[in-house]
Amino acid sequence: MFNYFDDLARRQLSGATLTRDEALAVLTSTDEQLLEVVAAAARLRRAHFGNSVKVNYLVNLKSGLCPEDCTYCSQRLGSAAQILKYTWLKPEEAVAQAATGIRAGASRVCLVASGKSPSDRDVDRVAGLVSELKSEHPDVEVCACLGILKDGQAGRLKDAGADAYNHNLNTSEAMYSQICSTHEYSDRVRTVEQAKEVGLSPCSGLIVGMGESDEQLIDAVFALRALSSESIPVNFLMPFDGTPLEGTWLLTPAHCLRILALVRFACPDTELRMAGGREMHLRTLQPLALHVANSLFLGDYLTSEGQEAVADLDMIAENGFVVLGRTQPDELGADDAGTSPGGPLAIRRRGAGTAMAPNA
Incomplete structure (x- = not known):
């Protein structure tokens, strides 16, 4: 029997480029076709x-x-979300936090700081952290995420040893003014291009579930393809209380799988990361999503807690995968430690900026 999605995968493996009609077919596939989409x-x-x-x-x-007003963000100007608030970590604490993740199996550390655009002093601060991390862990990739870059700042991070720079497009150009007024979509594109120009690996992705149409989602994915983003994190909206998108629950686990599949079909050889919000939106389909995405964040996110790190590592091993850089599956947790995915959003109270141990 002819299988449209299997044939689509075959054509992608032969070098075809996903069209808009094909992309829409993935997003509008039925629940009966879901396993065909995932298998392809x-x-x-x-x-x-x-x-x-x-x-x-x-x-x-x-x-x-x-100072930004991004509607989806718990760290935005005027946010009433009860998140941790703190200024720059001390260098030794930042390095220690990163080392915790590395010991748990992370091959990339992402150094993130809120704000519209870093000052030159901020860039120098982060460049020092990058240098120290690369000195202690030379085989680990370091990605910086500091906002919209000014001229020369990407080069400073590259010279310090950074491997990648993250700046998400988040959504389509047509929808961008609905989610942010303090900068423009073009500012984000320009920052990704600056990173590419100096040899940093461009990392740029999405936030889905903000009310975008299928056409707008396809626009955003195709824009990432045009930018040659080498790592695409797909974030699923976490509708924090106290933000304009509070109470916005538009995603189903099956549709989250379709979105990941769309990105995989559009960018077959690109690192695809299931990122923030995967636990509450993919829920019990997280293991199935690993057969589409090849990357994830371990432990906690910026302002919310993820599922227990041991549960993530168990999930990887139980589904026949290995952590990149390791030749054998990790030993499964003896007591099946870990929280059930899909519970209420938990504000992060551990790790960076606190006296409590991080989740890794």
Whole structure:
């Protein structure tokens, strides 16, 4: 029997480029077709990434206190979300937080700081952290995420040893003014291009579930393809109380899988990361999503808690995958430790900026 999505994967493996009509077919596929969609996307994932899962670890260098008005963000200007708020971590604390994630299996550390655009002093501060991390962990990739860059700042991070720079497009150009008024979509595109120009690996992705149409979602994914983003994190909206998108629950687990599959079909050989909000939106379909995405964040996010790190590592091993950089599956947790995915959003109270141990 002819399988449209399997044939689509075959054509992608032969070098075809996903069209808008094909992208829409993935997004509008039925629940009866869901496993066909996932199996076809999994062919592409396996062809380019085998059975490995890249583990990434976030360090929130400073939390809250942002002058931007992005409607989705708990750190935005005027946010009433009860998140941790602190200014820059001390260098030794930031390095120690990163080391925790590395010991748990992370091969990339993401250094993130809230704000519209870093000052030159901020860039120098982060460049020092990058240099120290690369000195202590030379095989670990370091990605910086500091906002909209000014001329020369990307080069400073590259010279310090940074491997990548993250700046998400988040949504389509047509929708951008609905989610932010303090900067423009073009500012984000320009920052990604600046990173590319100096040799930093461009990391740029999405936030889905903000009310975007299928057409707008396709626009955003195709824009990432045009930018040659080498790492695409897909974030699923976490509708924090105290933000304009509070109470916005538009995603189903099945549609989250379709969105991941769309990105995989559009960018077959690109690192695809299931990122923030995966626990509450994919829920029990997280293991199935690993057959489409080849990357995830371990432990906690910027201002919310993720599922227990041991549960993530167990999930990877139980589904026949190995952590990138390791030749054998990790030993499963003896007591099946970990929280059930899909519970209420939990504000982060541990790790960076606190006296409590991080989740890794």
